[in-house]
Amino acid sequence: MSAPLRIGLAGLGTVGAGVVRLLKDRGPALAERCGRRIEIAAVSARDPSRDRGIDLSGIDFVETAVGLAAREDVDVVVELIGGAGGAARALVEAALGAGKSVVTGNKALIAEAGGTLAPLAEAHRVHLRYEAAVGGGIPVIKALSEGLAANRIRTVRGILNGTSNYILTRMEEGGTSFASALADAQAKGYAEADPTFDIDGTDAAHKLAILASLAFGVVPAPHAVHKEGLAGLTDLDISAARAFGYSMKLLAVAEETPDGLLQRVHPALVPADSPLAAVRETENAITIEGDYVGRSVIQGLGAGAGPTASAVVADLLDIARGVPPAPVFGRFFPRLAEARPARLAARQGGYFLRLKVQDRPRVMAAVADTLGDAEVSIDQMHQPHHVPNTPVSIVLTTYDTDEAVMAAAVERLARHPALIEAPRLIRIEA
Amino acid sequence: MSAPLRIGLAGLGTVGAGVVRLLKDRGPALAERCGRRIEIAAVSARDPSRDRGIDLSGIDFVETAVGLAAREDVDVVVELIGGAGGAARALVEAALGAGKSVVTGNKALIAEAGGTLAPLAEAHRVHLRYEAAVGGGIPVIKALSEGLAANRIRTVRGILNGTSNYILTRMEEGGTSFASALADAQAKGYAEADPTFDIDGTDAAHKLAILASLAFGVVPAPHAVHKEGLAGLTDLDISAARAFGYSMKLLAVAEETPDGLLQRVHPALVPADSPLAAVRETENAITIEGDYVGRSVIQGLGAGAGPTASAVVADLLDIARGVPPAPVFGRFFPRLAEARPARLAARQGGYFLRLKVQDRPRVMAAVADTLGDAEVSIDQMHQPHHVPNTPVSIVLTTYDTDEAVMAAAVERLARHPALIEAPRLIRIEA
Secondary structure, three states: OOOOEEEEEEOOOHHHHHHHHHHHHOHHHHHHHHOOOEEEEEEEOOOOOOOOOOOOOOOEEOOOOOHHHHOOOOOEEEEOOOOOOHHHHHHHHHHHHOOOEEEEOOHHHHHHHHHHHHHHHHHOOOOEEOHHHOOOOOOHHHHHHHHOOOOOEEEEEEEOOHHHHHHHHHHHHHOOOHHHHHHHHHHOOOOOOOOHHHHOOHHHHHHHHHHHHHHHOEOOOHHHOEEOOOOOOOHHHHHHHHHOOEEEEEEEEEEEEOOEEEEEEEEEEEEOOOHHHHOOOOEEEEEEEEOOOEEEEEEEEOOOHHHHHHHHHHHHHHHHOOOOOOOOEOEOHHHOEOOOOOOHHHOEEEEEEEEEEOOOOOHHHHHHHHHHHOOOOEEEEEOOOOOOOOOEEEEEEEOOEEHHHHHHHHHHHHOOOOEEEEEEEEEEOO | OOOOEEEEEEOOOHHHHHHHHHHHHOHHHHHHHHOOOEEEEEEEOOOOOOOOOOOOOOOEEOOOOOHHHHOOOOOEEEEOOOOOOHHHHHHHHHHHHOOOEEEEOOHHHHHHHHHHHHHHHHHOOOOEEOHHHOOOOOOHHHHHHHHOOOOOEEEEEEEOOHHHHHHHHHHHHHOOOHHHHHHHHHHOOOOOOOOHHHHOOHHHHHHHHHHHHHHHOEOOOHHHOEEOOOOOOOHHHHHHHHHOOEEEEEEEEEEEEOOEEEEEEEEEEEEOOOHHHHOOOOEEEEEEEEOOOEEEEEEEEOOOHHHHHHHHHHHHHHHHOOOOOOOOEOEOHHHOEOOOOOOHHHOEEEEEEEEEEOOOOOHHHHHHHHHHHOOOOEEEEEOOOOOOOOOEEEEEEEOOEEHHHHHHHHHHHHOOOOEOOOOEEEEEOO
16 A cells, blocks of 8 residues: 555634544545545644544644645645635645645635636646535536546536525425525524625636536636526515426526627526426535536535535545546646626526516506517416505516517516516526 | 557447547547547447448458457557457456456446456456446446545435336326337337346346445445336326326335345335436436435436447546546455345335225225234325226325335235235335
């Protein structure tokens, strides 16, 4: 058996502690898999003295994370600090610069700084691996960069944020409001005290930018992702979607369009019998369409100590068994294209529309006429029961149309004198 | 760029032609992925002159497949002949013995002869790779052996045979009989003229034995798989399952039981809202439960030229980029245990039961009494509408019970004088 692989671990939060536990629990079995032991040489953490319920005996604590990069007895740095800048970025740059491989679960860092870090890793011929950054324990990075690498990818669609999926599941199954579903998620530890990045789509956009880079050969560009969050979704939207035969999801999509690569994160209706509709609570799933393989779906727990540790250790196993460093985003950095934001107007598909109008005669007809004039065909339309002379909600779905056409029609509807609030438009993804 | 990887390809059927097409189509993109070109040096096929719609210019034809193993200009042998013995086995043994890596899509060979081939590959420190053998293009071998390698696996459940899943989908959605669903599958090219191995569970058992080997560290042992096929399933079974909230699947399961590793392939009812129920037509899916990762599901097209070529070329890309040969079944051969067949009696779960009885008073009560006496609790029970004084079918589901207890109760039921034919017992998998 070869010499052990010695790691320096930065960050002993839930995930870091999970990695320590897994490596301790499963030492001999892991050594059988990769032909050598994986040892933790040193760790860094904000509070070295806190009891994490794990055995840290015999492991050096370093004072600052970046110190791990300089240690002679560290072969690989595992970065589990988080954040696109600060200590995490300083550590990863120092480690790669010192010729050490890095394993990270930091999606913000890989998405925001991948364009700087990938050439650094490739110049030093070391690994920069991030299986844990997207989809928790689901091996989707490996699927895109290795398992499906022979394919030209057409689309990647995913449910990439467990917090928002939990909220939508609660709203759909419990008929609860957004606010109470969020409170439930926080009570269960599925949402942080400040859940902004989960529910405004930022977290999903980071993950999508990484998947799009691997799938389409572009530099990760989270700022090129068109982003809409859950704000303003009502229980009516969820229940009407269900009645129309759909399930509401916060969907992340990357796809080739005539206008270029379109990356978008937004609420969307997916058919109730589609694999993505079956993704409940905190699960994640990614659908990948390739020209040879057809459609593949990969699904599992998107977060948590166990799944994330499973992904971090999978990366360590590959490094330990001598897999040579591969291009960080599937192709060597100079071969990646720039991801320019494609216009969302280039999107084609169906739409769900909610309107709140005054209860007066012929409003339904006016809505139908306005859409008809724009050549938008209505598929299903419903006006829920309401108290006479109070505001009326109208919900409808359309057949496939151009986003530009639909947006123009909605703009005309918004000017109708009976309208009480701005129309809500949600995309349908087949 | 390094020297090209030169392959010798045996078998130019649908899949072999797909591999040639993919390698020709995607040459530069593949070279970007792995740092070198992948070239076809030589091929063998039963009929060299047949037009396959692919460009074979500049490629040597060898007379017998085994000749590929001896060629100096072949680095890797790709075996797409099929069958557990004969030319396929002779070629793979010769290639490994000559120190050449092998990529194959041959599940029968890997399942039946893996115990001989793995030590041969490991002794010669070469690859024996078989991503295409299970789940078509779905990278499930890579998921089990790499992506989820840090986990202790608890269960693997899969829909591993596209032909039988197509037949069951047609029966469920079209309300057709088994015979006409099979005829439809044959007309569409999803079933062979002799579909025995697809519908009797042999094909799924081969694939399950391979997955179980990777998941549980045992020598593949298809003969240790308890196997029941689709024979005798009626449209009533399918429609009753649906009415009870389930979908009928030919399920392959490997799981740890108190009695050891239990491997089984048989029809099973899965909950209608479970991911496996959503697997339609010729799709495959595998659910893997690991202690750290939780439940992961991976789904996609289980057969066909495109998906299978995608998997073969993924294996070639790994070899081309210099990934070192790994143990063939996850651990080196001497560390694998023998897979002894566990007793099916050790299984615990719910059951679906169909009885055909004479139309006479108190038969329903007698059935309920017999089950009650055995302490089997009935969950749902239904007697479809029938013409008086003609045979009656009774269908029911039970709560979880021991297979041994259930089998004994069914044996008692079978002796009831009103019974017209042997009871049909089908397992429910939660």
